[in-house]
Amino acid sequence: MTASYRTLGDFFSQPCTPTPVQRPQLIAFNQALAETLQLPAEFLAEETALTLFAGNTVYSEFAPFCQAYAGHQFGHFNPRLGDGRALTILETLDQQGVLRDVQLKGAGRTPFSRGGDGRSPLGPVLREFIMCEAMHALGVPTTRALAAIATGEYVQRERAEPGAVLTRVASSHIRVGSFQFAAAHGGPEQVKLLADYVIARHYPECAAQPQPYLGLLEAVIARQATLVAQWMSFGFIHGVMNTDNTSICGETIDYGPCAMLDSYQPEQFYSFIDKRGRYRYSQQPRIAQWNLARFAECLAPLMPTTKAADDISAALEHFTTLYEKAWLERFSAKLGIVQPTPFDRELINQVLVHFQQQQIDFTLGFRALADSAEPASSANEFAPEQRLPSALRQQWLDRLARQQEDFSVTAARMNTVNPVVIPRNHHLQAVIQVAQAEGDLRPFHYLLRAATQPFNSEQKNSPWAKAPKAEQEISNTFCGT
Structure with missing residues (x-):
């Protein structure tokens, strides 16, 4: 069985107790997730779960306990960050025998709060609850x-x-910043201790490799490349x-001021604190690779010195290939x-260019293509000027025809990867405003239910599936820290 993160000692984490609140009231409880975690039976009782x-x-x-970590924030290194408003209250084996962290976010001050109150407003909790459950329903690896x-x-x-207070669940909350903290304050010895733990917990196949730490780097790179490609395919901006x-x-971890694209604009960003668009949609692959380079710098002292630079360079370059x-x-x-x-890349890029030029909604644009896959059909959810140009549409249909399958089969398959409903910015803001101003949580639950059935064709005419009108578009999102 994988050991607790606390076995690494007080260098990596500190004991921490949540601060009680005055009048706790249950907003939402994920019963299905709780059952997969095999939590003690008493935890499933509402009164126990509430407290x-x-x-x-x-x-x-x-x-x-709360974890220590460092991090580059918008490109600037902060050597000491840590869980400023989060703490792990449980580590539990799920039904697959995987150790999972159960963490409170917004539960009061910790040794890493840096003068903050350790609390969270209601809005960010509602946003993260919906976002991570929607991402899970889309098939994207995420905290729950x-x-x-x-x-x-x-x-x-x-x-x-x-x-x-949000309770979130992760395979672990270990970050690139965890390794940066170890490198900055403990050196190679502490980095090795953490790397060995991560290999045992997440990448046991690396332990038997000739260079286990290079193997660890390559494995993390592979997962990040796949993850960011999934983000991009759903228009997610972290x-x-x-x-x-x-x-x-x-x-996917720490949702903060995340958002989903409405109309396809590759340079789009929403985060209020991202003044220059460092983390805009189109930049996410490059930033992921940059972050992984910082991870590689931490692991470098553990690798054979004669080949470390070349091996690391090759691994980081391979990110681009994998992505x-x-x-x-x-x-x-x-x-x-x-x-x-x-x-096929050229065909995809032509479709995306058309989406950008015509300001077509990213989600509904791809969903509508399935309705127009039948060559004889003129079905399309967009106005005539927004449809694929006839030459491009014919090029796409010719490509599908080479697969020699019925177009209804193709369309059905497309509908399993192109959602009807995503948690749109204007809907999220609306349910948060109603919850904050009126204490009405019904719209939150309606949106949560819709967003966790993203491919359900019955939601095609739902209000939650609609793109925003011009006056409903959101320009800024906030993290609530």
């Missing part, structure tokens, strides 16, 4: 939302806002791709292409 996931009680058999609890207290940001938000196990392959596979699938070739 445990609010931070008002501590599971007697586990000592909560187990519970959301209103605290009955206010937190002060630009104004006083209702507070809440918003804060700092190294401390880059998961070693290849999951482009994953991107081609994902976007080809969105167009109904089963076995893509490099020549």
Whole structure:
């Protein structure tokens, strides 16, 4: 069985107890996820879950802790960050025998709070709950939302806002920044200790390799390349791709000011704190590779000195190959292409250029293509001027015809990778505003239900599937710290 993260010692984490709240009230509880985690039966009772996931009680058999890490934030290195408003209250084996972290976010001050209050407003909790469950439903590796609890207290940001606590679950919360902290404050010895732990927990196949730490680097690179390609295929913009938000196990973590594209604009970014668009949609692959280079710098002292530079350079260059392959596979699938070739990249790019020029909604644009796959059909969800130009449409249909399958089969397959509903920015803001101003959580639950059935064709005419009108478009998103 994988050992607890706490076995690494106080260098990597500190004991920490959540701060109780005044009037906890259950907002949402993910019963299905709880059952996969094989939590003790008493945790599934509402009263117990309410106090445990609010931070008002501590599971007697586990000592909560918060993790230390560093990180490059918007390109600038901060040697000491850590869980400033998060702490792990449980580590549990799920039904597959995988050790999972159960963490409270917004549960009060920790040794790494750096003067902050350690709390979270209600808005970011609702946003992250919906976003991570929607991403899971889309098939994207992600942290999961187990519970959301209103605290009955206010937190002060630009104004006083209702507070809440999120319980999230991850394969682990180890980040590139965890290795940066080890390298900056402990040197190769602590980096090796952490690397050996990560190999044992996440990449056991690397232990038997001639160069296990190079193997670890290559494995993390492969997962990140696939993950970012998935982000791109759904129009997801992380918003804060700092190294401390880059998961070693290849999951989407720390949603903060994330957003989904509406109309296809590759230079789009929404995060209020990303003043120059460092983490805009089109930059995400390059930033992921940059973050992985920082990870490689930490591991370099553990590799044979004669080959380390060449091996690391080759591994980082391979990120581009892996990412482009994953991107081609994902976007080809969105167009109904089963076995893509490099020549299909040009077709995909032509479609994306058309989407950009005509400001076509990224999600609905791809979904509508399945409705128009039948050569004799004129079905299309867009106005005539927004449809694929006839020459481009014919090129696409000719490519599909070479697969020698019925177009209805192609269309059905496309509908399994092109969602109807995504958690759109304007919908998220609307449900958050209603929850904050009126205490009405019904719209939150409606959107959560819709976003966790993203491919359900019955939602085609749902309000949650609609692109925003011009006056509904959101220009900024916020993380709530």
